[in-house]
Amino acid sequence: MANDNYYDPKDLRKFGNITEWSEELGTKFFDYYGKVFEEGALTAREKSLIALAVSHVVKCPYCIDAYTKDGLQKGITKEEMMEAVHVGAAIESGATLVHGVQMMNKYNKLSM
Amino acid sequence: MSLSSLKKQNNKFADGKVQLEYLSNGIFANGELPTFGRKIMETGQFPLRPKKLEVLQINLGYMCNQVCEHCHVDAGPDRKEIMTKETMLQCLEVIKNTQATTLDFTGGAPEMNPNFRWFVDEASKAGIKDFIVRSNLTIIRSNKKYYDLPDFFKSHNVHVVSSMPHWTRGKTDKQRGSGVFDQSIKALQELNAVGYGMPDSDLKLDLVYNPSGAFLPGDQENMERDFKKALLEDFEIQFHNLFSITNLPVSRFLDYLIASDNYEDYMYSLVEAYNPLAVENVMCTNTISVSWEGWLYDCDFNQMLGLKVASKVKHISDYNEELLNNRNIIISQHCYGCTAGAGSSCQGVVA
Numbered sequence: 001m002a003n004d005n006y007y008d009p010k011d012l013r014k015f016g017n018i019t020e021w022s023e024e025l026g027t028k029f030f031d032y033y034g035k036v037f038e039e040g041a042l043t044a045r046e047k048s049l050i051a052l053a054v055s056h057v058v059k060c061p062y063c064i065d066a067y068t069k070d071g072l073q074k075g076i077t078k079e080e081m082m083e084a085v086h087v088g089a090a091i092e093s094g095a096t097l098v099h100g101v102q103m104m105n106k107y108n109k110l111s112m
Numbered sequence: 113m114s115l116s117s118l119k120k121q122n123n124k125f126a127d128g129k130v131q132l133e134y135l136s137n138g139i140f141a142n143g144e145l146p147t148f149g150r151k152i153m154e155t156g157q158f159p160l161r162p163k164k165l166e167v168l169q170i171n172l173g174y175m176c177n178q179v180c181e182h183c184h185v186d187a188g189p190d191r192k193e194i195m196t197k198e199t200m201l202q203c204l205e206v207i208k209n210t211q212a213t214t215l216d217f218t219g220g221a222p223e224m225n226p227n228f229r230w231f232v233d234e235a236s237k238a239g240i241k242d243f244i245v246r247s248n249l250t251i252i253r254s255n256k257k258y259y260d261l262p263d264f265f266k267s268h269n270v271h272v273v274s275s276m277p278h279w280t281r282g283k284t285d286k287q288r289g290s291g292v293f294d295q296s297i298k299a300l301q302e303l304n305a306v307g308y309g310m311p312d313s314d315l316k317l318d319l320v321y322n323p324s325g326a327f328l329p330g331d332q333e334n335m336e337r338d339f340k341k342a343l344l345e346d347f348e349i350q351f352h353n354l355f356s357i358t359n360l361p362v363s364r365f366l367d368y369l370i371a372s373d374n375y376e377d378y379m380y381s382l383v384e385a386y387n388p389l390a391v392e393n394v395m396c397t398n399t400i401s402v403s404w405e406g407w408l409y410d411c412d413f414n415q416m417l418g419l420k421v422a423s424k425v426k427h428i429s430d431y432n433e434e435l436l437n438n439r440n441i442i443i444s445q446h447c448y449g450c451t452a453g454a455g456s457s458c459q460g461v462v463a
Contacts (some may be wrong), residue, residue: 013380045334072323073330075338077280 012062053088117188125367128418135445148447155388159440167399169216172225184362187220195404206431214242221251243270249299262306271316279342287324309351322357326374329356360449385452394450
């Protein structure tokens, strides 16, 4: 059981075990999760790419592993995957930079 | 990519016994994952039994012009195992009386057997109407003597089932060897030219997709849609159906899984994707596999693992269909590859 790492790739396999300590909430979550990724107005393929981009933004190593593999299974190319990661990165850096306007506003307000 | 077979390299995984031992040890021995036998017991499907025999799958030899990274046959140009005419004659005797209606040729590259065409002609005379050939496509372009294969296939209305790992050059060549993509495209165009794969054509051309790596195939319908769109737009190629097939942890693919440290994760994926409904229709329930030497197996994978049928009848020369059909199918952990998701077999998804 000794484990010196915060993240162990093998822990992803145990994700389902979270229902053991709270069955109702865990089960509801997994039902919801499964439903979200079904074909809908968006294709399962599109959802997989969104999930991959978000995985990078929330910096979840488990999610990155899972949705890289999911993308391969769906025949998504590495170019498509990398573009999705850039979409996430662009929004993330945009979110930082758009605060530059706040900085400019504050600067102007404080300056004579 | 290595250009020689595991056998030629003296790799220990060329030996079926070593593979079976590996598949029974580790995570399956310590109970982390259930063995396939235990798994099908849960749903009362043990022992696995054959249903009506429909297909004789004949392996004409392990020689191939390609050395694919995932090949469960460990086929390649250095493999000299080839079915002789004598064994073919024994097969023809069986073909005259069998209730099986389909002859399914595989290899290696079955077309490389020097008596391939003679055998198809004779089997046709013996009454077989449904022929399948597992063609790697590039064989058609590999040598002048194979250029007229599309016409030969057409003359016997042979159903052509061809491997095509991806609609992009990079992924295809990585798995199957440099130049394979361009040659495959050319071969597909030639098959189209004689009528194969065209909408409403009786000349059936299906493609087989198997993942180029340690992951399971995605939804067959979606993959088919993507393949059709890309091949038509880029190369004006048409085909009928796409079969998406799961790679079984056998031979080169097993060696790859272990060497790349993907074995455990892959086996977890297979066990997680286990579908008891798929067990009903796995190919071993309607198929007998015949090796180049005439030995009988439950499937091509068991053939490569050296697991002859559990029956008094083990060779084509002693063939007795009634006795054979009254057997238990031999299973091991590789069988999870045929029961993952919607199920997979040489006929594609079975659901």
